[in-house]
Amino acid sequence: MPSTRLQALLVLVASAAVLGLAPILVRLADTGPAAAGFWRFAFALPLLLALVSRPGQAADERGPGRPSMLIALAALFFVLDLSFWHYSIAFTSVANATTLTNLTPVVVTAVAWLAFRERPKALFLVALAVALAGAWTMSAGADGRQGPNPRLGDLFAAVTALWYAGYFLTVKVLRGRVSAGRIMLWSTALGAPLLLGVSLALGEPLAPASAAGWLACAGLGVVHVAGQGGVAWSLGRLPAALAAVTVLIQPVVAAVLGWLLFAETMTGAQLAGAAALLAGVVLAQMSALKKKGAEAEAAAPVS
Incomplete structure (x- = not known):
């Protein structure tokens, strides 16, 4: 069991690092x-179809299966997530765009509080305040060198956290009866024409103008499968709180690559804001972990 847990943790770390490449490739x-x-x-x-069709799987999980309305909803959330996030990358720095989207765990906990009456502990409220203060500081601290419109890009990145939270919660419901591979396959297949429609409606250039552009697009496909797929696989073997904290490697990787490749810098205020935001997310996960521990202790039989 310890070796399996270590393997899952290593896969999660590698997957989060791979996902850090996504904003660079965009x-x-x-x-x-x-x-x-x-x-x-x-x-x-094609990669996802090959994964769900590979031999060695249980008979009821092999093949693409059929999509459901809930998978279609997950696809819609995923399309909104990528659309807002990719536009945030165009308007603000890679570091801001990637870090602000990590408000998702805080959003998920807040939605669970409001929708499912899962009242959070006081530590979560502190975490929420710290994370939101960090997000505001990151945006307010921009000096104009982080992109053509940092404030708008930061807003898009923050809204992305809402859409990804919707996707996360929908997938959480689906995972009780649908494999991760099928969810990824159908959310991707249903989302592709929607993204194509958004691109055409906005009059965007659709085809890359260079071989390097095509390679970047192909790389995004690999990142989608290896990064998201690796995280989904690891979530089946690790506590969600541990996974949510571990994937914070992603904005660090993205920020370093943005600095190396695009000479993007962050002001002192933005660095402080990023640290506060990530600290808020970590505190939120600690709150969730302590709450689960307390519930397990309360449910334990008295000897």
């Missing part, structure tokens, strides 16, 4: 932001 794709999302899905589809 910048290099040489297409419109939504079009980059379409090509990400298009290149990922």
Whole structure:
């Protein structure tokens, strides 16, 4: 069991690092932001189909199966997630766009509080305040060198957290009866034409103008399968709180690559805001972990 847990943790770390490449590839794709999302899905589809069709799986999980209305809803959330996030990458720095989307765990806990009456502990409320203060500081601290419109890009990145939270909660419901591979396959297959429609409606350049652009689009497909797929696989073997904290490697990788490749810098205020936001997310996960521990202790039989 310990070796299996270690293996899952190593896969999760590697997957989070791979996902850190996504905003860099979006910048290099040489297409419109939504079009980059379409090509990400298009290149990922053959790989996902091969994964769900591979031998060695249980008979009821082999093959693509059929989509449901709930999977269609997950696809819609995923399309909104990528559309807003890719546009945030176009308007603000890679570091801001990637870090602000990590408000998702806080959003998920807040939705669970409001929708499912899962009242959070006081520590979560502190975490929420810290994370939101960090997000505001990151946006307010921009000096204009982080992109053509940092404030709008930061807003898009923050809204992305809402859409990804919707996707996360929908997939959580689905996972009780549908494999991760089928969810990824159908959410990608249903989302691809939607992203194509968004790109065409906004008049974006659809096809990359260079071989390097095509390679970046193909790379996005690989990142989609290896990064998202690896995280989904690891979630079946690790506590969700541990996984949510571990994937914070993603914005660190993205920020370093943005600095190396695009000479993007962050002001002192933005660095402080990023640290506060990530600290808030960690505190939120600690709150969730303590709550589960308390519930388990209360439910334990008295000897």
